[in-house]
Amino acid sequence: MNTEVKKSVLVAVGVIENAAGEIFVCRRGESQHQAFKWEFPGGKVESGETVPQALARELEEEIGIRVTVCEPLMRIEHDYGDKQVTLDIRRVTAFTGEPHGREGQPSRWVPVSELHSYDFPAANSPIVEKLQNP
Ligand SMILES: Nc1nc2c([nH]c(=O)n2[C@@H]2O[C@H](COP(=O)(O)OP(=O)(O)OP(=O)(O)O)[C@@H](O)[C@H]2O)c(=O)[nH]1
Numbered sequence: 001m002n003t004e005v006k007k008s009v010l011v012a013v014g015v016i017e018n019a020a021g022e023i024f025v026c027r028r029g030e031s032q033h034q035a036f037k038w039e040f041p042g043g044k045v046e047s048g049e050t051v052p053q054a055l056a057r058e059l060e061e062e063i064g065i066r067v068t069v070c071e072p073l074m075r076i077e078h079d080y081g082d083k084q085v086t087l088d089i090r091r092v093t094a095f096t097g098e099p100h101g102r103e104g105q106p107s108r109w110v111p112v113s114e115l116h117s118y119d120f121p122a123a124n125s126p127i128v129e130k131l132q133n134p
């Protein structure tokens with residue numbers, strides 16, 4: 001029997017909205033977990049950081065924006081088998097700067113109604129569901 005307790009990685013994830021009601025998505029790189037899937041930008045919460053702090057740092061690093069207002073949307077636990085994650089998803093409704101893939105990753109604004117046609121990691125299904133059926 002495997003009695004090992006798997007350790008979950010806490011991830012801060014941003015659902016970034018513009019005035020037109022579109023959401024900003026990026027494509028993950030070939031060397032990353034869940035390679036080539038589309039994602040909402042974000043990343044691992046480091047020790048000593050709160051989720052909003054981690055989100056602000058990741059969004060500045062990855063897409064070059066400064067978060068002004070964010071609010072909790074949902075929390076998702078998911079076990080990929082090779083990795084267990086806890087996604088803490090925040091809606092980012094105010095920010096400065098124009099989001100762009102600072103690390104060379106493909107990125108775009110997508111209308112909420114088209115999100116379901118993007119290939120997201122399995123953990124993201126409830127996010128897309130919630131955004132499309134608020
Ligand atoms: N950023 C982000 N990560 C997600 C999403 N959905 C999802 O399952 N994840 C998972 O969350 C985990 C951590 O995210 P990450 O790889 O962006 O972390 P990071 O920016 O710190 O990356 P790094 O490890 O390259 O430094 C990955 O295993 C990734 O597969 C999502 O929508 N956005």
Ligand SMILES: [Mg+2]
Nearest residue numbers: 041042043044
């Ligand atoms: Mg990341």
